[in-house]
Amino acid sequence: MEKIRDSLSLNKGDKLLEIGAGPGNLTLFLAPCVSKLYAVEIDESFREKLTKIEESFPNVEIIFGDFLKITLKEELLEITKATGNLPYNIGSPILERIAYETDIDLCVFMFASGTGNRFLAKEGSKDYSSLTVFTKSFFKVEKVLSVSKENFYPKPKVDSVVLKFTRLDNLDKDFLKEFNRFVINLFSYRRKTIQNSLLELISKNSIIKDSLIKEKVKEILDELNIYHMQRVETLNIETLKLLFKTLARDRLL
Secondary structure, eight states: OHHHHHHHTOOTTOEEEEEOOTTSHHHHHHGGGSSEEEEEEOOGGGHHHHHHHHHHOTTEEEEESOTTTSOOOTTGGGOOEEEEEOOTTTHHHHHHHHHHHOOOOEEEEEEEHHHHHHHHOOTTSTTOOHHHHHHHHHEEEEEEEEEOGGGSSSOOSSOEEEEEEEEOSSOOHHHHHHHHHHHHHHHTTTTSBHHHHHHHHHHHTOOSOHHHHHHHHHHHHHHTTOOTTOBGGGSOHHHHHHHHHHHHHTTOO
16 A cells, blocks of 8 residues: 555645545545545445544545545645556546546556456557557556556456556647547457458548548558558557548548
C-alpha cells in the first residue's frame, strides 16, 4: 500500500477517488493523506465495515453503487486523483469513463496482469490493441509494481500489476472519441494488411466505388510512408492519428 500511496504523490489538498473499496483497508490507509476521499463500492456485504470508517473519518464519504452507473455530481468532478483494485472485466470501461467524463489527472490502479500488459504494450507486440491506443492517447502509462497472486486470500487465478496513469496535456476529448472509435474498427481487421483493412472499413460506410477507394487508400498510405502490407498492430499511435486525420481530410470516413 505504501507504493500505491507514494505513486499517487498525495498531499493534504487532494480529493481522491477510490473505486472498489472492499473492506476498506486501502481507504483507512489513505484517508489521513487527503482532504477528501470518495470510496465507491458495489458490494453491500462491506457496508458495515465501510460505514464505520466513514464515521471515524470526517473526510471520507462512502458511495454504494456501480461506478459505471453512478451520477458524477459536481463534487465528484472536482476529484484530482483516483486509485483502486479494478475487476478484470470492467477495468477498461472504468478507465474510459475517467478519461472522457472527468479531469482526474493521476490514477494508480491494480489490474490482472493480462489486462495490465495490454495497457503497457508497444506496437508490434501481441498485446498491442485498440485498448493500448486508447489508453496511451490519454495517459502516460507506467508500471509501479507486480503483485503475486500469493499475496491475496482467497488466492486469485492470476497475478496482478499496479499501473500509474498520468493524463497528458492539452487533450481534445471530442477528437479522441472519434479517433478511438476509428481505431477500434480498424483493429477489428487486424489479421489483414493495413491496405485491405482500410478498404473494408471505408467500403462499409462509403458510396464511392471500390476501385476509387482502393486508389485513394494507396495514395494516402504512400503519402504517410506506410507500407501497404503492414498490419495495424505495427503502427504507433502518432501514425494512427495521422492516418485518421488524412482519411477524414479526404472524406473517406
